[in-house]
Amino acid sequence: MSGNKTTVTIIGAGIIGGAIAEALTPHFNVIATRRKVHKLNGLEEKGVKVSQDNRDAARKGDVIILSVKPSQVISVLKEIKEEAKGKVIISFAAAIPTELMKKVVSGSKIVRAMTNTAVKVRKGYTLYTHSDDLNDEELSLLCTIFSKLGEKQRVDEAHMDVLTAMSGSGPAYIFTVVEAMIYGALREGLPRALALQAAAHTAIGASCLLLESGKHPAELRDMVLTPGGVTIDGIYELEESRIRTAFMKAISAASSRARVLSEEVRRKAEGEIEE
Numbered sequence: 001m002s003g004n005k006t007t008v009t010i011i012g013a014g015i016i017g018g019a020i021a022e023a024l025t026p027h028f029n030v031i032a033t034r035r036k037v038h039k040l041n042g043l044e045e046k047g048v049k050v051s052q053d054n055r056d057a058a059r060k061g062d063v064i065i066l067s068v069k070p071s072q073v074i075s076v077l078k079e080i081k082e083e084a085k086g087k088v089i090i091s092f093a094a095a096i097p098t099e100l101m102k103k104v105v106s107g108s109k110i111v112r113a114m115t116n117t118a119v120k121v122r123k124g125y126t127l128y129t130h131s132d133d134l135n136d137e138e139l140s141l142l143c144t145i146f147s148k149l150g151e152k153q154r155v156d157e158a159h160m161d162v163l164t165a166m167s168g169s170g171p172a173y174i175f176t177v178v179e180a181m182i183y184g185a186l187r188e189g190l191p192r193a194l195a196l197q198a199a200a201h202t203a204i205g206a207s208c209l210l211l212e213s214g215k216h217p218a219e220l221r222d223m224v225l226t227p228g229g230v231t232i233d234g235i236y237e238l239e240e241s242r243i244r245t246a247f248m249k250a251i252s253a254a255s256s257r258a259r260v261l262s263e264e265v266r267r268k269a270e271g272e273i274e275e
């Protein structure tokens with residue numbers, strides 16, 4: 001705690017850690033680390049304290065966020081083990097189970113979270129699961145931290161790999177769809193900027209309608225299909241391209257990759273823990 005504010009330490013402030021640092025800075029004291037510390041100059045200008053020293057940053061943090069690559073999680077946990085004792089560690093790494101992290105830092109309380117790059121505009125969707133040793137104050141702090149990133153939801157850890165493939169990876173799929181729609185419009189001669197605005201606002205509107213109406217997407221899609229009208233011809237083309245199969249396969253492939261990654265890290269970590 002520095003002054004009245006809680007200190008949040010972010011270890012591995014790259015794409016997602018940097019976005020989290022920016023989102024939390026107005027509300028907390030934030031310390032961010034990475035090895036190439038000069039790359040954090042932009043964050044420093046926004047009020048984040050930057051450092052190369054993970055252990056010192058972990059010592060100063062009331063809560064520690066880990067946003068290094070999955071393959072780096074275990075070695076960073078070992079490095080900060082003493083400084084993180086008794087504290088909450090929130091890992092945003094894909095595919096690393098809480099139980100594996102707990103083996104390395106048994107004296108810390110572990111939260112496994114997944115969010116997405118929409119944190120940059122405070123519209124992230126954060127899924128999280130945690131060990132059962134967090135007290136009410138820590139749980140409340142957790143909710144405050146996640147709500148500064150966008151929407152949040154606690155889930156069963158069994159769902160985390162698929163949710164990583166859905167919500168963590170999801171912006172990449174949505175951008176693929178939006179990009180493809182823009183290309184379609186360009187083929188028809190629409191100006192580039194107008195095509196982008198039309199695709200992006202349509203995506204926002206459709207998402208809001210889906211969430212607010214509570215209706216199934218199939219029902220909402222049907223409402224757009226005027227008999228003998230325009231949209232059904234577009235949908236006919238998409239169905240011929242097996243677009244739904246393509247997306248189903250994408251989610252399955254990414255989920256499988258998360259499970260493989262998890263196994264790879266576990267095997268490597270178990271070797272290191274036994275040493």
Ligand SMILES: NC(=O)C1=CN([C@@H]2O[C@H](COP(=O)(O)OP(=O)(O)OC[C@H]3O[C@@H](n4cnc5c(N)ncnc54)[C@H](OP(=O)(O)O)[C@@H]3O)[C@@H](O)[C@H]2O)C=CC1
Pocket residue numbers: 011012013014015016017033034035036037039054067068069070072076092093094114115116117168
């Ligand atoms: N990108 C995304 O959309 C999402 C990513 N994630 C998860 O977040 C994590 C990070 O992903 P992402 O931000 O994309 O990757 P990045 O490579 O952008 O970020 C990782 C950061 O960790 C730093 N780092 C590496 N080793 C250390 C170390 N020993 N000590 C301190 N910092 C270190 C790296 O900087 P340097 O080399 O300078 O040390 C780098 O900036 C992953 O585990 C990923 O699964 C979760 C949700 C979404």
Ligand SMILES: O=C(O)[C@@H]1CCC=N1
Pocket residue numbers: 094164168169
């Ligand atoms: O692709 C990845 O592994 C990370 C996790 C979710 C989004 N990016």
